[in-house]
Amino acid sequence: MAALMVEPSTRLYAAAFFRPTSREAIQFEFGRRSRYSLPMTAGMLRPPRQANAAMPLRLELQSLKYSHWARVPLHHARIQSMKLSNQRGWSVLLDDCASHVAIQLPDVGHCLSIIEIAELPELLK
Incomplete structure (x- = not known):
């Protein structure tokens, strides 16, 4: 002390x-x-x-x-939803969907996007 x-x-x-x-x-x-x-x-x-x-x-x-915080696209997706009828239920439309490629790493215990993997060269070995 x-x-x-x-x-x-x-x-x-x-x-x-x-x-x-x-x-x-x-x-x-x-x-x-x-x-x-x-x-x-x-x-x-x-x-x-x-x-x-x-x-x-x-x-x-x-x-x-x-x-674990992961990156997301800079813009949010525009989603439209409407109820068609009681029998048919809801309809959900997604405009301008963004592609996101991620890899699951079971040894580490989380998912990484391709952008994050490029920043971590020790995972590329």
């Missing part, structure tokens, strides 16, 4: 640093500061004698599930 030298009555705020990736994210919430609780680091350091340091009521850690 690193030793910090600060002036008395200095307000310190807790922080968490991480290196994000394309699949993972992390978020820390250290609780709100009220007049009865100081930030997380203030509870860890020696406070001045007149201040009563109290830890926040709870430390919340939110775990996010990873998701």
Whole structure:
């Protein structure tokens, strides 16, 4: 644990640093500061004698599930739908459909478009 030298009555705020990736994210919430609780680091350091340091009521850690973001075409498809009748049901027409070529990679566990594969030369081997 690193030793910090600060002036008395200095307000310190807790922080968490991480290196994000394309699949993972992390978020820390250290609780709100009220007049009865100081930030997380203030509870860890020696406070001045007149201040009563109290830890926040709870430390919340939110775990996010990873998701893979893939590229989509720049324009959205124009879809027309209409109900023909109760017997025949609905009719859906797609104008100007965009072709999208993707490859499923079962080893990695997700799909990649051709554009993404061109940017990742290690997958072309």
